[in-house]
Amino acid sequence: MSQMSVAIVGAGIAGLAFAAALQRAGVDFHIYEQAPRLSEVGAGVQLAPNAARELHRLGLAEALATVAVAPQAIEIRRWDDGTSLQRTPLGAECVARFGAPYYTLHRADLHSALLSLLPLKRVHLAARCVAVTPRADSVRLDLSNGTTVVADLVVGADGIHSVVREHLAPDRPRYSGQTIYRGLVPAERVPHLLTEPRVQLWFGPGRHCVCYPVSAGRLVSFGATVAEPDWREESWSAQGSVRELTSSYMGWHEDVTRLIGAAEAVSRWALHDRESLPRLQSGRVAVIGDAAHPMLPFRAQGANQAIEDAVSLARFLAEAGRCGLREALLAYEHLRFPRTNRIQRESRDSARTFHLADGDAQRQRDDGARASSSLGDQQWLFGYDADQAATNRATLARDIG
Numbered sequence: 042m043s044q045m046s047v048a049i050v051g052a053g054i055a056g057l058a059f060a061a062a063l064q065r066a067g068v069d070f071h072i073y074e075q076a077p078r079l080s081e082v083g084a085g086v087q088l089a090p091n092a093a094r095e096l097h098r099l100g101l102a103e104a105l106a107t108v109a110v111a112p113q114a115i116e117i118r119r120w121d122d123g124t125s126l127q128r129t130p131l132g133a134e135c136v137a138r139f140g141a142p143y144y145t146l147h148r149a150d151l152h153s154a155l156l157s158l159l160p161l162k163r164v165h166l167a168a169r170c171v172a173v174t175p176r177a178d179s180v181r182l183d184l185s186n187g188t189t190v191v192a193d194l195v196v197g198a199d200g201i202h203s204v205v206r207e208h209l210a211p212d213r214p215r216y217s218g219q220t221i222y223r224g225l226v227p228a229e230r231v232p233h234l235l236t237e238p239r240v241q242l243w244f245g246p247g248r249h250c251v252c253y254p255v256s257a258g259r260l261v262s263f264g265a266t267v268a269e270p271d272w273r274e275e276s277w278s279a280q281g282s283v284r285e286l287t288s289s290y291m292g293w294h295e296d297v298t299r300l301i302g303a304a305e306a307v308s309r310w311a312l313h314d315r316e317s318l319p320r321l322q323s324g325r326v327a328v329i330g331d332a333a334h335p336m337l338p339f340r341a342q343g344a345n346q347a348i349e350d351a352v353s354l355a356r357f358l359a360e361a362g363r364c365g366l367r368e369a370l371l372a373y374e375h376l377r378f379p380r381t382n383r384i385q386r387e388s389r390d391s392a393r394t395f396h397l398a399d400g401d402a403q404r405q406r407d408d409g410a411r412a413s414s415s416l417g418d419q420q421w422l423f424g425y426d427a428d429q430a431a432t433n434r435a436t437l438a439r440d441i442g
């Protein structure tokens with residue numbers, strides 16, 4: 042291990058992936074997680090090749106092949122008659138083009154796979170970070186359990202409601218006007234959706250629905266998004282009603298209504314957004330994942346970008362002994378900012394375009410979708426190699442320095 046010590050706040054996908062990448066790079070770390078035990082919400086997550094590639098490199102190829110599904114295509118359909126608007130092939134073509142599959146999996150399986158890479162003694166539970174105090178040559182972390190930790194660097198991987206982020210900007214999360222209902226359905230209840238493993242989306246006025254198989258094909262995960270101007274509950278997640286959700290999708294294609302109706306329960310989530318941060322680091326504090334750039338889930342890239350952040354920052358920190366911590370953090374910010382900013386913006390735009398009412402704008406959107414169904418159109422997103430990009434930049438800095 043190098044001399045540097047990193048305190049990671051949050052053991053979500055970003056925090057665990059970052060810890061695994063630091064471990065690979067030989068950098069010392071500890072994770073502080075507020076929850077008394079590690080768990081993930083009962084829902085699915087899509088992992089595109091840009092993140093799957095990094096997880097394979099971290100040693101998770103076998104684990105992912107066991108628990109995930111590699112869908113054959115992503116298909117967008119019309120809300121009422123189910124007409125296909127766009128079909129992007131995945132499967133073998135995806136692996137051939139990008140060197141890694143597209144996966145759909147249960148979030149808990151991803152979480153467990155990441156955790157399996159780490160020594161548990163480095164993951165401290167019931168350790169909520171309540172204050173971060175940067176000092177000249179170190180940073181202090183105060184935890185809710187009364188403990189104080191001193192490290193060389195604190196990295197906030199503490200999600201959209203991040204405490205660490207408060208060091209970088211005073212903004213607050215704001216409700217996006219969209220609510221998502223998430224559910225899991227046993228595969229045998231929805232055979233009509235499983236003639237081939239694929240990600241399916243239905244676009245319609247004021248709402249859309251996405252579903253895909255998870256848990257090695259045993260379950261189907263769905264997310265049904267509804268434009269709802271107000272969120273009245275105090276908490277940002279709550280139990281939803283299958284009956285009310287089904288009736289709010291009345292008139293939609295029967296593939297959607299049968300899917301929702303097959304759920305025993307749904308959870309209801311207020312989707313929040315935040316401004317882009319002007320910077321991703323300051324002094325001895327940096328942020329990754331949703332703490333850095335929360336994204337509305339409509340490009341399915343939030344976790345993917347968290348994993349990209351994790352491997353890039355770890356790569357730069359491994360060079361900090363040579364180039365200094367400040368240079369390493371600046372390099373991370375310069376590399377990650379334009380890319381995450383673009384995806385954050387596109388995710389926001391999708392919230393509008395997915396939900397267009399039938400009419401000219403919707404027809405234009407659908408024509409555009411039909412014209413861009415090639416996997417090659419996703420090169421910039423799926424073909425991006427975060428680890429290579431960071432290594433190239435670090436090597437360049439070393440050569441110039």
Ligand SMILES: Cc1cc2nc3c(=O)[nH]c(=O)nc-3n(C[C@H](O)[C@H](O)[C@H](O)COP(=O)(O)OP(=O)(O)OC[C@H]3O[C@@H](n4cnc5c(N)ncnc54)[C@H](O)[C@@H]3O)c2cc1C
Nearest residue numbers: 051053054055075087170199200330331341342343344345
């Ligand atoms: C409905 C929905 C669907 C999505 N689908 C996809 C998808 O298909 N593909 C994709 O790539 N992304 C998707 N995303 C986005 C993705 O879920 C997030 O981007 C990702 O989970 C962010 O991970 P994170 O580790 O940064 O944050 P989180 O997952 O929020 O983890 C933060 C962790 O920090 C802990 N924590 C918080 N505060 C503190 C504190 N003060 N002290 C200590 N610990 C703390 C929390 O308990 C938690 O464990 C989706 C999001 C939503 C809402």
